[in-house]
Amino acid sequence: MLSETIIAADQRIRTWQYLRDLWSYRDLFWALVERDIKVRYKQTVLGVAWVLIQPICTAVAFSIIFGRVAGMDSQGLPYPLFYLAALIPWTCFTNALSQAAGSLESSAGLITKVYFPRLIAPGAMVLGTVVDFAIGWFVFNVVAIVWGYWAVFYSSQPETVNQVYWTWKFILFTPILLGLQLSAAMGIELVLAILNAQYRDVRYVIPFMIQVMMLASPVIYSLKRLLETRWGEWLMVFAYINPMAGVIETYRALLLGNYIPYELLACNFFMAVSLLFLGIIFFRTREQRIVDLL
């Protein structure tokens, strides 16, 4: 007996049906991820190097301006590492946001012609950014290890050189932090993707939003420095509701050999998961109608 499919007006799709539907389209999901990765750096001269150029250039610029010129506190980490530890996850996060927010619009050609669970389109785009992150992360590790050894063995005055404590903990924590970051990105961008399909204004809001979010996240400064300021304790509220704060601070703490801010992480984790769930719920209630707006 063949399975029967029912399409009805005002049909309520149960969660298990929704999940089963998603699962049955897993091949398409991977195909779209693969496509995004393959296509991204086609016909570019520098290719994958672009993944590194953006965070490295920014880190160098930040080191010079905020480090040397403004003399900001990096908690004893060398400036380039201090900024790279923030910029590598941050670039991945913002890329995921800005690309995937347009995912419904950019895959309108598919959505208006073929059925698939719409969640796949933004999902695949977010996952596509993981490859970029992995490359950046790998290079970052190499830099951190080399820097650490150099400081210990080759410097003429090891005690004056800033210490970098790279340990295996760093690798251990990465999947957790990546998951945290991806679920936050996914949650936010599911909402943005739907809104963008409906109101193209979103396109203009995103770059601005990302800028503001960067200032609200401890990319340029450290949370320790923030606490020392006048309104520090109030400003910390932003860190607790901003999942990227925990991600960045943890990477830095790992390199410094400091205590990992578990309290902050737990709070951020709760935020990220709630964002993800809210995003999915928002998306689910609107995905059926969105095709008529594309």
Added chain:
Amino acid sequence: MSWAIRVEDLGKKYRRGEVQPLNLNFREALTDFTKNCLSRLNPFGAGSSSADATPFSDSKAGSSDDHSEFWALRNINMEIHEGEVVGIVGRNGAGKSTLLKIMSRITWPTCGVVRYRGKMASLLEVGTGFHRELTGRENIFLNGEILGMRRAEVARKCDEIVAFAEVEKFLDTPVKFYSSGMYLRLAFAVAAHLEPEILIVDEVLAVGDWAFQKKCLGRMSEVARSGRTILFVSHNMGAIAELCNRAILLHYGKQLAQGQVTDVLEAYSRLISQSGCQTQLSVNPSLSCSVTAVKLCDDEGRETSSFDIAQSLVFSITYQVTTSLQGLQITLTLARNMVDVVHSFDTDRMDKLPLRQPGTYEARHTIPKMFLKAGVYSVRITAGTPDRLIQDLESVLHFEIEELSQNTHMKGYRKERAGHVISPGTWETRKLE
């Protein structure tokens, strides 16, 4: 035999705002939202309490019933049995595509239910999801998976697909370097190897060269013979007559006829030949000559505004002359896409311009079949003497010529090709050596 697809009382309503999403911007949504909130917060606000009893959104939907909303489909009922090949015909905007989109779960119905049994694949477009930067092989996999095949399934059929598309040599070339023919062949080849229980096809056969089209049609009938259920939309009545065992006629979202292919196609041709084929004009007493009616018939004398390319057109222009006019000329101009294609005087074949005494005249002009290309034409009539224009009637009539009976894919006069008319000349080719 059990049913494969069942459609019950299906309807789809569009809001015009949704059809043109760009008109709806964030600001309007915000004001709507605030209004909505305010009307909820303040049930005793401006206006009578009875009007406020309905929520804002409801009253809006009710009042704008005839302006901002329209039914793309309404009251559609059908039952399609397993293994049937059903053709769907209708003019542009009849709701064919909407029906297919609902069936393939792309858009959702406003009311009604669709049930189907088994796996369904829909081809609303050839080459959906093809990426120009990817190679032929990569696109086969991507497209196959988009159309609902599993990866392993595509891998198994890959060689077959490549052979069908005849692109072996270019398999590892990005498809942006393909010729348009190769691209379409590859795209159709992937689609042609789907093996669902139900296949939905929208007009995809209208691509490629003639040889490939025949191949596609052949493949379609092969699929049909293998016992699959096919739902097939096409303007090509020949293809429908050849492939389908049943047909459905849609007209402005309603189901007008259903049943035998020949009956439905007949109803369809009757439908497209109705409406707007004559214009009555009032007499202007101040003019020495005024056109009173313009009428358009086909070669059998039926009034129509829609013609097949192989039908001749008869224009009949009735005019009244109040004072005798020396050298009165009636001009007929036919324009397609703002280009005047035909410009003709009723006196073209006369050596000397005639004298028209007062009275009512009818001038007929026949345009032979296979002369005008397919398209929408507008008719302009003028009356005047060589030194004076008396009347100028622009766009008095419109008519349409369609390529219904002819397959024009290999013809020089196909609608999209260059040239304004079908050459009345003849070709002869003889072998010299």
